Amino acid sequence: MHRATLRAPGERGASTPPRSHHVNVVFKTKESQVADLLREQIMSGELKRGQKLKQAEIAESLHLSITPVREALKLLEAEGYVLGTSHRGAVVAPFQIDEVDELYELRLLFEPKLAREATRRMTPEGLAELVAINETMCDAFRKQDWPRMRSANYRFHFRLYEMADQVQTLHFVRVLWAKYPFDLLSVMPNRTADVVGEHGALLDALTERDARVVAKQLQAHIESGHRGFKKHYGTTAAPQKK
Numbered sequence: 001m002h003r004a005t006l007r008a009p010g011e012r013g014a015s016t017p018p019r020s021h022h023v024n025v026v027f028k029t030k031e032s033q034v035a036d037l038l039r040e041q042i043m044s045g046e047l048k049r050g051q052k053l054k055q056a057e058i059a060e061s062l063h064l065s066i067t068p069v070r071e072a073l074k075l076l077e078a079e080g081y082v083l084g085t086s087h088r089g090a091v092v093a094p095f096q097i098d099e100v101d102e103l104y105e106l107r108l109l110f111e112p113k114l115a116r117e118a119t120r121r122m123t124p125e126g127l128a129e130l131v132a133i134n135e136t137m138c139d140a141f142r143k144q145d146w147p148r149m150r151s152a153n154y155r156f157h158f159r160l161y162e163m164a165d166q167v168q169t170l171h172f173v174r175v176l177w178a179k180y181p182f183d184l185l186s187v188m189p190n191r192t193a194d195v196v197g198e199h200g201a202l203l204d205a206l207t208e209r210d211a212r213v214v215a216k217q218l219q220a221h222i223e224s225g226h227r228g229f230k231k232h233y234g235t236t237a238a239p240q241k242k
Contacts, residue, residue: 047092054089108223112216118214127207140152161173198224201220202217
C-alpha cells in the first residue's frame with residue numbers, strides 16, 4: 001500500500017480527500033498538522049460541505065494512527081469546521097446563509113484589529129512570505145484554478161493574522177471563517193478578480209508599514225466581499241452552485 005505523508009497545506013496533490021502532504025513546520029504536533037490540512041481543504045472547497053470524514057480513512061491516507069486524527073477532528077469541531085458523529089468520524093459543517101450578515105459584521109470587528117497589530121510586528125521575512133502567497137493566488141487566478149486560489153487566499157489572511165500574536169482573537173476569527181462558504185468563490189467570477197486587486201492594495205499598505213491604512217484596506221476588502229455575496233446570492237435563498 002502506498003504510504004502517504006503530510007505536506008504543507010496549500011500544496012497540490014491527489015484529488016481524493018484528504019490528499020497526502022509533507023509538513024515543513026516541524027514544531028507542530030501531528031494533530032495540529034492534520035487539523036491545518038483538513039481546515040484548508042474545507043476552506044478551498046476540496047472537502048465539500050456535508051462531506052463525511054472517517055477517522056480510519058484519513059489516518060490510512062496520511063499513514064498515521066487514529067489518535068492524532070481524532071484529536072484534529074475534535075479541534076475542528078470546536079472551531080465549527082466539522083460536526084462530530086457517533087461513527088468515529090465527522091461531517092464538514094453545512095453553511096447557513098441567514099448568518100452571512102452577522103458573520104461579516106463580526107469579521108469587521110476583529111480582522112482589521114489583527115491586521116493592524118500584525119503590521120506593527122511584521123518582519124521583512126514575514127512580508128516576503130505574504131508576497132509569495134499572494135503571487136501563488138494571482139497565478140491560480142490567471143489559470144482559473146479555484147481550489148488553489150481559495151487555498152492561497154485563506155493562507156494569506158491567516159498568515160497575516162498569525163503575525164499579530166493574539167491567540168484568542170485569532171481563534172475566534174477562525175471560527176467565523178469556518179461558517180462562511182469560501183468554497184463558493186469560484187462561482188462569483190467578478191469577486192475573484194476583485195480579490196486579486198484588493199490583496200494588491202493591502203500588500204502595498206503592508207509594504208509601507210502603515211498600520212492604519214492596512215486596517216482600512218482590510219475593512220474595505222471585507223465590505224467588498226459582503227456586497228459581492230449579497231449581489232450574487234442575496235440573503236434570502238440558499239446559493240446554488242454552477
